[in-house]
Amino acid sequence: MNEKNLVAQALFNALDGALELEQIEKLIEKPKTSELGDLAFPAFQLAKVMHKSPQLIALDLCEKILPDGFEKVVATGPYVNFFLDKNAVATQVINEITEKQHNYGDQNIGKSRHVVLDMSSPNIAKPFSIGHLRSTVIADSLANIYQKLGYQPVRINHLGDWGKQFGMLITAYKLWGDEEAVKAHPIDELLKLYVRINAQAEQNPQLDADARQWFLKLENGDQEALSLWKWFRDESLLEFQRIYDKLDVSFDSLNGEAFYNDKMAEIVDLLDAGGLLQPSQGATIVNLEKYNLNPALIKKSDGATLYITRDLAAALYRKRTYDFAKALYVVGGEQAGHFKQLKAVLKEMGYDWADDMEHVSFGLVTRDGKKLSTRKGNIIRLEPTLDEAVERALSQIDSKNPSLKNKETVAHQVGVGAVKFYDLKTDRTNGYDFNLEEMVSFEGETGPYVQYAYARIRSILRKAAFTPNFVTFTSLPLEAWEIVKILQNFSETVKRAADKYEPSLIAKYAISLAQAFNKYYAHVRILEENDGLNNRLALANATAIILKEALRLLGVEAPEEM
Ligand code: ARG
Secondary structure, eight states, rough: OOOHHHHHHHHHHTTTTOOOOHHHHHHOBBSSSSSGGGGGEHHHHHHHHHSOOOHHHHHHHHHHHHOOEEEEEEEEETEEEEEEEEHHHHHHHHHHHHHGGTTOOOOSTTTTTTEEEOOOOTTTOOOHHHHHHHHHHHHHHHHHHHHTTOOOEEEEEEOOOOOOHHHHHHHHHHOOOOOHHHSSSHHHHHHHHHHHHHHHHHHHHHOOOOOEEEEEHHTTTTTHOOOOOOHHHHHHHHHHHHHHHTOOOOOSBOOGGGGGGGGGGHHHHHHHHHEEEEEEETTEEOOOOOGGGOEEEEOTTTTTOOOOHHHHHHHHHHHHHHOSSEEEHHHHHGGHHHHHHHHHHHHHTTTGGGGGGEEOOOOEEEETTTEEEEETTTTTOOOHHHHHHHHHHHHHHHHTTOOTTTTHHHHHHHHHHHHHHHHHHTTTSOEOOOOHHHHOOSSSSSSSHHHHHHHHHHHHHHHTOOOOOOOOSSOOOHHHHEEEEETTHHHHHHHHHHHTTTTTHHHHHHHHHHHHHHHHHHHHHTTOOOOOHHHHHHHHHHHHHHHHHHHHHOOOOOOOOO
16 A cells, blocks of 8 residues: 555545546645645546535535545545545554565466566677677566566567578588587687678678579578587577676577478468468568558568568467467567567457557667667677676775675676666666776666665664564654655566656656665664664665565665665
8 A cells, every 4th residue: 555545545434436546646746845745636626526626626525535644634615635644654664574575566467367577588699789688687587577567478589590691601601610619618609600601602602603603502401501500509508608607697598590491381371371461582472561560571582481480480389388468579679670570460360369468678888879780890798797797896895795605696786787787777778888997886776885885774773683573663763764665566566667668767766766775875874772763764665675676676686784
């Protein structure tokens, strides 16, 4: 229950069913100044239903509303102004968190239905890019958020492990490959081969023809092609796995593009049966003019299938396997056109569940204000970058808290957490500039700042040997009320983050809670031995519980000490 619910419920009881609870909630507003109370209800709408002036209705309501939970309720013109009984609210919120612990804010909106998240999805034999990092951490957080709302998340890594680039790679490997080198540094070596063959194919069309040939062989199950493909894939996956271990992210499925190889004939048949296929310059397309989109290219002239064909098969497979309530594709904004086409083709096939698919797009990362570009050498290599983040965290810990036990573990939690947090606090569709120093800083709106607030509270609670118990507040300094207000907004924030696919709302929430606590800490002597001690500790404890839970939703750990 938050303050809005409290007010809505009181109005609902007083109104005898003149408006639905939900309608009432929508009408409640925050007054311009706190002199007008904590919340206000305008009576204009009711005036139309009740054929009375809003001023009169406001006066009537004030008389009927029961005082429980309010300091006072007054009519100001056409408005009913509510002044909350802050002590009552604090008592309720803090006790509820003490009781429910990290389950505070859990909701059962999802009723255990599946939300499938298409996430990470790097391409075999190519480096794991910063875009893949964004996809990984945003989707992982959304999965946690949806789980808290009662959905069952399914994390799917739709690996880019199929396509003509494998024909290119096999051709290159057969010409210039070195087994030992590939084993030692798979992605580096494979990338070199890939770059070399692409450059040469521009001059030498025979190489391109060879590559097509190899990919066709692969699609037709040729043994040699398959075993090379499998080897490239396994080696690349080993390398990706190291990154996933560092990020502490795992998947329910690694069914990538190749998995759908034997499921594409059905798609082509279904499209054909629906009369949706058209020949176009030897290739086969679905016309999407009526959606104002370019045609979707389903099959090339040589019969090879394409990215979108595999995505069509994947969507159908996921619907059949998981009967998803939602399917989220967490993929960079540059693929917006592709996902529009994908949904449009599925709609044309008569699948209304295409409306439950959402392209959750995100913006580009730059460095020093410049676009990243492999060609211009402006690249961020993820593994060494994560290691550097941990190093930086370690050196800060060394100077702040040199005697800390298990420093390495904490440095890992802080360093990696910092990179994730920085990404997640950015509004998803915006990009950001990659700056490790800023990310790992203990000051500012960073992960370490939030983690530090948590660790500080935990240390206070340890010092006081606090054991959770139920409390009654009878006085509340302003700084404490600020904390209570934020705490009671937690459920609503989780819900909004899910509706908007915006983990940034949780990250910003965590920052404001940590800031509110630090203000409180600066103004109030928490550990002073007097009557209020137990209440202050209970407030601090509730703050720690929610800080940790907010960080968990972001996939960031909360060390007990740092
Ligand atoms: N592998 C692709 C890339 O790196 C992303 C795949 C996104 N998912 C999908 N179902 N198309 O660009």
